[in-house]
Amino acid sequence: MRRLVSVIAGVAAATAAAAAIAEPVVSLKDPAGDDNGPGAYTYPTDAVYKPGSFDILSFDVDVKGSDVVFKVGVRSKIEDPWDSKAWQGNGFSLQFVQVYIDTDRKDGSGTCEGLPGMNVRFRSASCWEKVVLVSPQPKSRLQSEIGQKAAKMKAGVVIPTATRVDGKTLVATVKASDLGGKPAKGWGYAVPLQSNEGYPDSKEVLTRKVNEYAGQHRFGGGSDYACDPHVIDMIVAPGQGGADEVRMQHSALKYSCDDQDKPKVELPMVYP
Numbered sequence: 001m002r003r004l005v006s007v008i009a010g011v012a013a014a015t016a017a018a019a020a021i022a023e024p025v026v027s028l029k030d031p032a033g034d035d036n037g038p039g040a041y042t043y044p045t046d047a048v049y050k051p052g053s054f055d056i057l058s059f060d061v062d063v064k065g066s067d068v069v070f071k072v073g074v075r076s077k078i079e080d081p082w083d084s085k086a087w088q089g090n091g092f093s094l095q096f097v098q099v100y101i102d103t104d105r106k107d108g109s110g111t112c113e114g115l116p117g118m119n120v121r122f123r124s125a126s127c128w129e130k131v132v133l134v135s136p137q138p139k140s141r142l143q144s145e146i147g148q149k150a151a152k153m154k155a156g157v158v159i160p161t162a163t164r165v166d167g168k169t170l171v172a173t174v175k176a177s178d179l180g181g182k183p184a185k186g187w188g189y190a191v192p193l194q195s196n197e198g199y200p201d202s203k204e205v206l207t208r209k210v211n212e213y214a215g216q217h218r219f220g221g222g223s224d225y226a227c228d229p230h231v232i233d234m235i236v237a238p239g240q241g242g243a244d245e246v247r248m249q250h251s252a253l254k255y256s257c258d259d260q261d262k263p264k265v266e267l268p269m270v271y272p
Ligand SMILES: [Ca+2]
Pocket: 030, 031, 032, 033, 034, 035, 055, 056, 057, 233
């Protein structure tokens, strides 16, 4: 009996330990050097925008107990040039990732527009149910921006319980219940990387514009109108980091300015 009790105790301890161990659900790669959106985008000219700051190399989703952890790795060390602690931020300044998730893969189900300021849409077969904001901004700022500028999308917006930096990786922890459950097989992800803009346009959620010409705090190589996707890098299928994915990204982000203020680019989802 005593032996049985100790075996049961051992099993319980092992189960508890397993609950705390991260279980990888998604692990994708992105090629280096494609931090130029559709191909011609350039970084702002200010020295804080160091080469590689917006070049995604990896995207991982892990389940840890009742939490889901999103990790976005970039090519250069993530710095905090604007001292985010002074504005109750998360230890970095420049990057802003929006992780769009299609949880049902049903035609016409979900929100088919990106958040204001991204200038992107999604195909009707892969509209999103949730978007996780991986941002240096404090929760209160994210909530007020969404409330003012994207109120109709509010139910789908997920603000992490914690966002931090680990070297070259952004790490955002979300409650699985806020996603409607733990990530399941069949979920799709779109992971556009942008730049956090603390003084955004009155209609845009904390995004930095891409203009025709780069400025001190403006990306260049795009359009001054809202026809160009404000996406510097993203992951495309199959998410293995191959050179063909550079070409596929450029093609996916190719835009036309025939109708200057109506964004037409449809971001593809990756279904790992
Ligand atoms: Ca990349």
